[in-house]
Amino acid sequence: MEVGFLGLGIMGKGMSMNLLKHGFKVTVWNRTLSKCDELVALGASIGETPAAVVKKCKFTIAMLSDPPAALSVVFDKDGVLETIGSGKGYIDMSTVDHPTSTKISEAIASKGGHFLEAPVSGSKKPAEDGQLIILAAGEKALYEEITPAFDVMGKKTFFLGQVGNGAKMKLVVNMIMGSMVNAFSEGLVLAGKSGLDPHTLLDVLSLGAIANPMFGGKGPAMIQGNYSPAFPLKHQQKDMRLALALGDENAVSMPVAAAANEAFKKARSMGLGDLDFSAVFETVKDLQH
Ligand SMILES: NC(=O)C1=CN([C@@H]2O[C@H](COP(=O)(O)OP(=O)(O)OC[C@H]3O[C@@H](n4cnc5c(N)ncnc54)[C@H](OP(=O)(O)O)[C@@H]3O)[C@@H](O)[C@H]2O)C=CC1
Numbered sequence: 575m576e577v578g579f580l581g582l583g584i585m586g587k588g589m590s591m592n593l594l595k596h597g598f599k600v601t602v603w604n605r606t607l608s609k610c611d612e613l614v615a616l617g618a619s620i621g622e623t624p625a626a627v628v629k630k631c632k633f634t635i636a637m638l639s640d641p642p643a644a645l646s647v648v649f650d651k652d653g654v655l656e657t658i659g660s661g662k663g664y665i666d667m668s669t670v671d672h673p674t675s676t677k678i679s680e681a682i683a684s685k686g687g688h689f690l691e692a693p694v695s696g697s698k699k700p701a702e703d704g705q706l707i708i709l710a711a712g713e714k715a716l717y718e719e720i721t722p723a724f725d726v727m728g729k730k731t732f733f734l735g736q737v738g739n740g741a742k743m744k745l746v747v748n749m750i751m752g753s754m755v756n757a758f759s760e761g762l763v764l765a766g767k768s769g770l771d772p773h774t775l776l777d778v779l780s781l782g783a784i785a786n787p788m789f790g791g792k793g794p795a796m797i798q799g800n801y802s803p804a805f806p807l808k809h810q811q812k813d814m815r816l817a818l819a820l821g822d823e824n825a826v827s828m829p830v831a832a833a834a835n836e837a838f839k840k841a842r843s844m845g846l847g848d849l850d851f852s853a854v855f856e857t858v859k860d861l862q863h
Pocket residue numbers: 580581582583584585586604605606607609637638639640642643646647667668669670694695696697698804805806809810
């Protein structure tokens with residue numbers, strides 16, 4: 575199967591490499607074109623523009639940073655809309671809000687093309703290992719056609735119905751995760767300040783009802799102040815902002831998520847946006863001075 579891939583950031587690189595490893599013919603494009611080199615060395619072709627990739631491939635996947643990026647790649651000059659049409663599918667796996675996804679879906683449909691949103695849970699390592707959780711919604715026929723690619727990139731795919739449901743599910747999950755990492759950060763600081771060893775806290779947490787891969791995976795690095803980015807903090811703050819907007823739309827009060835969003839905003843103002851989202855720990859430490 576020949577697949578186009580737009581966006582070779584932390585996630586897109588791992589996902590497209592997996593497709594290549596499993597025998598897919600992949601044509602890649604990235605705004606910063608030099609990021610295509612590693613993929614080309616592994617056998618990928620380059621498309622000069624999103625339009626060129628879509629022209630060449632029956633299916634094109636996108637993995638872009640945020641709503642402005644997702645919209646730009648579709649609507650701007652040399653974008654997806656210039657060459658999408660009957661018989662072609664566009665699958666946007668970026669984390670965006672449902673109005674963005676709907677706008678893209680409608681534009682693709684107006685050209686006779688087919689659309690699926692498919693944001694993912696799981697980070698850099700699951701992307702590299704083909705262990706993502708894929709939250710698909712949109713055209714069921716396209717979902718079925720692209721399933722061989724999802725099977726390579728993910729360990730489980732959910733089909734959630736109409737366009738927008740994938741985006742909403744993803745934002746709910748990341749809203750919970752963003753609140754959790756803030757509570758976890760406060761716990762680490764409280765343990766340290768009250769004379770406890772934070773490593774012992776990790777051991778205690780790992781054995782109880784609130785054990786989870788995030789505490790176990792991020793905790794030791796956070797204690798060391800190592801925030802090498804798997805999931806950039808600026809993207810987590812974007813997800814909190816979009817989840818809070820979904821809360822506004824549905825009159826859902828979310829004071830915990832709102833406070834967590836403030837902490838991520840503070841972290842961005844401290845210049846931590848490109849570090850891992852666990853760097854929000856630094857804002858909690860900062861409050862104690
Ligand atoms: N990292 C993670 O753990 C996870 C991330 N996600 C989501 O996946 C998406 C990608 O994340 P990730 O790979 O980490 O992000 P990165 O910041 O590593 O990559 C972002 C990608 O978007 C491209 N991009 C940004 N702005 C534009 C634009 N205006 N026009 C065209 N391309 C643009 C970048 O191109 P360039 O190289 O030129 O900057 C790059 O390819 C995000 O929506 C994120 O929320 C979902 C699950 C996990």
